[in-house]
Amino acid sequence: MPRLTRAQRQELTRDAVLRAAGHEFAAHGYQDAKIDRIAARADLTRGAVYSNFPSKRALYLAVLLDLLEHDTSPGRQNSLAGALGAFVRVWLERLPLAGDPPAAARLRLRSLAGVFEDDLGRATLAQVARLEGVLLGLALEQFPDEEEAGGQGTPGGGTAPRGGEAGGRDPRGEAAEGRALRGWEPGQFRRPGESPGRFAREEAARGRRVRLAELVLTLLAGACQLAERAPGFGDPFDVIQASRHLAGLDLDDEWAPPYLDFTGAARQVWEPWRPPDGVRDELTGRPVDLGTDGVIVVLGTQRLEAAEEAVRAARPDDQVTVVVATADPAELGRLVRLRVGDLAGCLRVLEVGVPLRLVLDEDLAVTSAVLGRAGGDGRGEDGRGEDGRGEDGRDGRGRVDHGRGDHGRGDHGRDDDGRGDDGRDDHGRDDHGSGDNGRVVGVGRPPDGGPEPDELEIAIRIHNGEIIARAEGRGAAHAVAEVRP
Structure with a gap:
């Protein structure tokens, strides 16, 4: 052998x-x-x-x-009501079976009850929920409502979906109309202090269905919580039918964040762009080429809701990539991957794509490249020179070294050192050497007092292999997406 x-x-x-x-x-x-x-x-x-x-x-x-696994056999839906029903049906497959032991039922439900009770964990869950609403909303925006479908609200009737990878309307198509109102010219940068205008942003988000998506996810969260705490209560088919009726609600959905009136313009730059390879899209599982023209937005786990800024401001042919950065890939990174992967599996039943790629930057390699730093975020004090990495802390693939061991994690907190089964030692630290906020000590720490990886919002625009615009801080995604090469 x-x-x-x-x-x-x-x-x-x-x-x-x-x-x-x-x-x-x-x-x-x-x-x-x-x-x-x-x-x-x-x-x-x-x-x-x-x-x-x-x-x-x-x-x-x-x-x-x-x-994680989903049955996505029903195929394409032809109306908003049909899309909602199909999505909810796949989501509810996680409901426990009659007679399942309580602990097994919670596992089947992907329950996170009692798992994230610290402030950072709860804040991350809130941001992930907002990201889920944006992703589901972008998918739902590609389906006609009852009137547009000719009254055919059931599968097999009406017209085809209007966008995404299946063809048709892109949710960003109406954003182009909003930008036309602002009089943008190719290569034009907004002058400092010049507001994009609330009316223009409302036009850019016309047809938005994120509030509808958030309402559907709220309904599903309640159904799962009842299944966990009151097994057997309610009928899943009633939930599916109720979700279809939500398509007829007029929620007066608009997108006009007031803080965008006070954000600065993107900076015009000419910098070489050397992206790392080996990254993949969490929504499709496909490899991602970060060298293509478009907008790249790095968002920490506390700024995930800003993903919508880039999508609404981008033009229809822009490639938008959202990169999620975290200093705690073992916990917060896995949480994002779990929830996004779960949602993406359910969205496959709709056979439409969303107009963005989502990358989980576990080793902060993409983040370092966007910042233009030579991997200074996460290297050890000695620069790791003897193990084949240069003084910039990168290995041969351009990835940042975080001082992890052979398993991709550090040696901290791994054996019988007096910790209890809850994974904490006598000082209340988690078993991976972090405090209650779940962050790994020494991983992705920002230099010079900069923002933590989980609080980042950085955006760049790539054109012909160069960075031509960048912005940091709140509103950065929107400011850079507005720039025209």
């Missing part, structure tokens, strides 16, 4: 931990699960568990990610 490589042994260990953890969480739930029992079931030491997953929370999120 051939001898396994180190990487193969690590993969087998990780799989064993995930299987054991799945059994433990299904039997006892998140709160009562014990790392010692997981290690024993996997026939590993406690230290081996922590060397693969730095906390119980990170391990729970990894188990939920492993469970």
Whole structure:
């Protein structure tokens, strides 16, 4: 029998931990699960568990990610009501079966009850929920309402969807009309203090359905919460039918954030653009070429709602890429990947795309490239020169070194050092060496007192392999997306 490589042994260990953890969480739930029992079931030491997953929370999120699967067989829908019904039906497949044990039911529901109780975790959940509303809203904007569908509100009737990868209307098409009202010319930059205008932004977001999407997600969150706390209550088919009726609501949805009147203009620059490779779109799973012309927006986990700024301001043929930055890929990064992956799986039933690509920048390589820094965010004090990385802290692929071990994580907090099964030591720190905010010490720390990775909002416009405009801070995504090469 051939001898396994180190990487193969690590993969087998990780799989064993995930299987054991799945059994433990299904039997006892998140709160009562014990790392010692997981290690024993996997026939590993406690230290081996922590060397693969730095906390119980990170391990729970990894188990939920492993469970993601959706049946997207119904195919294309022809109206807004049909799209809502199809999306909700796929979402409700997670509802537990009759007779499921409570802990197994919570796992099936992808429940996060009691998992993120700290301030940073709750704030991140709120931002992720807003991002979900934007993504679902952008998808729903591609379907005709009842009048446009000729009254055919059921699958098989009416007209085809109006945009995305399936063809037709792009949600940004009306944004171009709004920009025409502002009199933009190619290459023109807004002068400092010049406001884009609230009326123009309202025009740019005409036909917006983000509020409808948020209402649908609220309905689904309530259905899942009742399924967890009052099993058997309600009929899922009633929820599906109710969601279809939401298509007829007039929610007076508008998008005109008042702070955009006070944001500065993007700076005109001419800088070389050297993006890292090996990144993928969390919505489609496809590789992403960051070298193409378009807008790239780096958003920390506390600024995810700003993704809509870039989409509304961009012209229809712009390639918009949203890059999510975090100093805590094991927990906050997995949370974003779980929730976005879950939503993307449900959206596939609609057979339309959304006009953006979403990248999770776990090693902050893209963030460093956008900032124009040579990887200074995350390298160790010694610059990691002896392990093949240069003084800028990057490896051969341009990725930033965060001082992680062979498993992609640091050696902090991995073995029997007196921590309890909740993953905290006597000082109340999480088992990965971070404080209650869940951040890994020494990872992605900003130099010179700059913003934390989770609080970033940076945008650049790429044209012919160069950065031609950039902006930072609140409103940056909108300011850069307005620039015309």
